[in-house]
Amino acid sequence: MTLTPVEPTIKSRPVYAPLEPRPGHLHLIIADGEGADAVTDMLAKTSDAGQLLASAHLMYCPGPNGTDLTERLRALGALQFFRAPTIPALLPRLKRVLVDAHMGSQFYLAGTEGLCGQAETAIMQTGFPASAIQKEHRGSTVRRVQCVHCKGITENVATDPFQCSHCGLSLFVRDHYSRRLAAFQGVNIDAEDPGDVPPSVVRFK
Amino acid sequence: MSVAKLQVRVEEVVPVNELITRFRFVSRNGAPLPAFSGGAHTVVEMEDHGTRRMNPYSLMSDPSDTRGYEISVRRDDQGRGGSLFMHRHVRPGMEMVISNPVNLFGLDTRAKKHLMIVGGIGITPFLSQTAQLARQGGQWEMHYAARNRALGAYMDRLTGAYGDRVHCYFDEEGDKIDLARLLATQPIGTHLYVCGPKGMIAWVLKTAAAMGWPPQALHSEEFIAPPTGAPFEVQLAASGKTITVGPAQSLLEAIEAAGVDAPYLCRGGACGQCETNVLRHEGEILHADHWLTDEEKASNCKIMPCVSRFAGKTLVLDR
Numbered sequence: 001m002t003l004t005p006v007e008p009t010i011k012s013r014p015v016y017a018p019l020e021p022r023p024g025h026l027h028l029i030i031a032d033g034e035g036a037d038a039v040t041d042m043l044a045k046t047s048d049a050g051q052l053l054a055s056a057h058l059m060y061c062p063g064p065n066g067t068d069l070t071e072r073l074r075a076l077g078a079l080q081f082f083r084a085p086t087i088p089a090l091l092p093r094l095k096r097v098l099v100d101a102h103m104g105s106q107f108y109l110a111g112t113e114g115l116c117g118q119a120e121t122a123i124m125q126t127g128f129p130a131s132a133i134q135k136e137h138r139g140s141t142v143r144r145v146q147c148v149h150c151k152g153i154t155e156n157v158a159t160d161p162f163q164c165s166h167c168g169l170s171l172f173v174r175d176h177y178s179r180r181l182a183a184f185q186g187v188n189i190d191a192e193d194p195g196d197v198p199p200s201v202v203r204f205k
Numbered sequence: 206m207s208v209a210k211l212q213v214r215v216e217e218v219v220p221v222n223e224l225i226t227r228f229r230f231v232s233r234n235g236a237p238l239p240a241f242s243g244g245a246h247t248v249v250e251m252e253d254h255g256t257r258r259m260n261p262y263s264l265m266s267d268p269s270d271t272r273g274y275e276i277s278v279r280r281d282d283q284g285r286g287g288s289l290f291m292h293r294h295v296r297p298g299m300e301m302v303i304s305n306p307v308n309l310f311g312l313d314t315r316a317k318k319h320l321m322i323v324g325g326i327g328i329t330p331f332l333s334q335t336a337q338l339a340r341q342g343g344q345w346e347m348h349y350a351a352r353n354r355a356l357g358a359y360m361d362r363l364t365g366a367y368g369d370r371v372h373c374y375f376d377e378e379g380d381k382i383d384l385a386r387l388l389a390t391q392p393i394g395t396h397l398y399v400c401g402p403k404g405m406i407a408w409v410l411k412t413a414a415a416m417g418w419p420p421q422a423l424h425s426e427e428f429i430a431p432p433t434g435a436p437f438e439v440q441l442a443a444s445g446k447t448i449t450v451g452p453a454q455s456l457l458e459a460i461e462a463a464g465v466d467a468p469y470l471c472r473g474g475a476c477g478q479c480e481t482n483v484l485r486h487e488g489e490i491l492h493a494d495h496w497l498t499d500e501e502k503a504s505n506c507k508i509m510p511c512v513s514r515f516a517g518k519t520l521v522l523d524r
Contacts (some may be wrong), residue, residue: 004408101393104417127317127394132419174324 002040004137007171008205013175014113016137021046023107027056029078030094032087033063033140035111036073042108042136045075050138053078057097061090064156065205079129085111095122106112109135112146114155130179146183147175159197159200161189170197171198208304208470209249212240215299216273225293225358227277227324229266230303237271241306243334244398247274248304248472257458260287261473263329265359266305267336269412270437274303279326279359284430285453307470310400310426312337317394318461319345322409323380325352325403328359330426331400335367348382350374350401355500384412398424428473431455432493434514440521441465442484456510460524467510467524474512481522483508488517 004016019042031039039058043049058078061066070083084090085103107123109116115134124130142156152166159171164186171186177183190197213230220226222295232238239262251258277299295301300385310330312319321331321337328349338345347367351357353375363371374380374390388397397418399401399409406425413423433453441460450459457479460467469480474494483506494509501507508515508522 018516022417023415098393102389103391103393103397103422104397105393106417123393125238126392127313127315129313129419130420132421 001021002138002143004139005182007135009175010049012074012177014117014135014179015178016116016135018042019110019136021052022106022134024104025055026101026105026107027111028097028101028105029056029058029108029111030090030107031059031073032061032090032111032139033067034066035063035109035115035136036069038061038110038136038138039108040076042110049141052087053086055079056098058082059084059090060094061086061115063139063144064142071173073137085109087118089121090115091118092150094119097120099125102203107133109133112140112142113137114142114182117144117179121179122183124179124180143173144171144183145186146178146181147171147186149188154186157184157186158202158204160203161197161200162186208307210302210304211387213301215236215295215297215301218295218297220355221277221358223271225232225277225279226273227265228291229275229351230286230297230301231273233300238274239276239305240271241268241333242308242311243268243337244310244312245306245328245333246310246330246428247276247306248470249291249438250302251287251290251295253286253294256286256297257461258285258287258290258331259458259472260291260430260510262312263333263426263469263481266458268333269336269340274306276393277329281430285348285421285433308472308475309476310398310424311400312343312398313396313422313424314341314343316396316422317344317392318396319343319385320391320395321345321347321349321396322384322397322399322405323347324348324354324405325350326358327399327401327426329400329406331398332359332363334398335363339366339523344393345370347371348374349389350376350380350405353377356499359511360439363514384409384415388413388416388418391485396422396424397425403427410473423502427495428471428475429493429495429512430473432491433459434491434513437515437517437520440519441517441524448483450514453455455512456514460510469511472511474509477509479511480510481508481510481524482506483520484523485521486517487519490515490520 056078057080112135147164150167154165172189217229245483264274281288470476477496493512
């Protein structure tokens with residue numbers, strides 16, 4: 001399992017790169033699902049993984065496809081390890097850690113785009129430059145999508161078009177992405193011809 | 206020719222200390238000058254007895270003051286003569302031409318906190334930045350080193366206005382900024398700004414990078430004065446001219462003196478605007494800028510004519 005390939009489309013569509021160890025006094029590693037593999041691959045690149053882990057805070061939750069590599073990450077022996085059942089349960093921990101964090105901290109995000117994006121948004125809100133946050137997409141490609149009409153967010157969208165879980169409109173999933181919301185944009189597909197909705201296809205797995 | 210020019214009159218010339226003099230420019234027709242943002246600079250044109258000099262200086266006045274712009278100039282007795290001209294010949298009432306403000310050293314207002322590290326005359330962009338922050342709000346802290354108390358320009362003004370946000374250090378009293386401690390204790394989301402002598406900028410940037418500060422949070426500004434050197438000949442392929450660059454002249458100045466239109470903004474090797482393709486060369490390009498990457502410099506396909514020179518037989522530029 002390696003980095004999930006992303007077709008370059010429009011400029012706003014996030015791109016990802018393999019995690020690289022960088023110098024720092026604190027290593028904040030946030031992962032879900034298969035992102036655990038990206039973490040161990042990153043650690044394999046450093047000459048002294050023990051030293052990095054001795055100043056690492058690792059937060060992990062299972063992926064939307066059920067992949068749960070908790071025990072593998074727990075066994076790494078990071079300074080702090082936290083396992084959350086879901087992304088929404090993980091984020092408050094990250095936000096609390098950011099309150100006391102100092103410059104010289106490194107951020108490593110790995111796993112689904114929903115996890116990487118929401119962690120990135122929380123880190124960005126501190127004023128830390130978004131482009132300095134490392135992100136490696138692994139595992140499930142399901143999307144977190146905002147309905148541009150009702151502003152409701154639907155998690156783990158697999159098909160295109162899909163029905164907004166808030167207002168019920170049929171939405172076309174764009175590559176247009178908002179870093180502020182950590183969501184792709186979904187636009188009503190039958191606005192001009194109500195009822196003329198093409199069949200849904202599974203685009204994200 | 207790159208940026209619109211402003212027709213100004215010198216309103217005030219104020220000695221600040223034995224090396225630094227402050228100049229205030231106002232528009233000749235009384236109209237407000239364009240607004241700018243903290244950290245911006247202007248290029249001042251000087252007609253120095255037959256030689257046209259164009260030097261960049263940071264704007265140090267409050268960005269909300271559009272009645273005039275202020276700069277502070279440190280006299281460089283070994284320089285090419287721009288600062289000496291400003292000190293010796295510029296008097297109140299004189300009419301001068303300056304460029305519209307350009308900002309290569311702006312505040313990143315997304316930052317949670319701005320950490321400013323200053324050496325000597327490098328204080329000037331921070332004076333406009335702190336004035337901007339005082340108005341807009343924002344957390345900041347300054348560490349300002351000068352050779353001695355007499356040469357610490359504007360220290361009294363800053364400590365008077367901002368109190369313990371400003372920390373002063375004097376080399377002759379043995380003070381040294383405890384950089385490792387300072388950089389280790391900044392809240393996440395802090396951006397660092399450094400302006401001062403070359404050695405200080407390099408020390409700060411290198412230390413911060415080694416401690417894990419990302420380059421995107423590190424901001425620095427250093428205008429390089431064009432170095433002097435042996436004269437050299439250059440062929441300008443696009444305009445079909447061959448020119449000679451004098452010992453105290455920059456390549457950009459020689460191109461302009463030949464009547465060839467060349468782009469520029471900062472004239473100090475920082476902005477990248479004057480980047481020019483090298484078509485052919487037999488000899489060594491003496492790169493002096495901060496713009497080209499080490500790889501680009503090594504490839505010798507590009508030159509920054511504002512500060513870089515050439516030694517050798519032939520240099521052909523796409524200009």
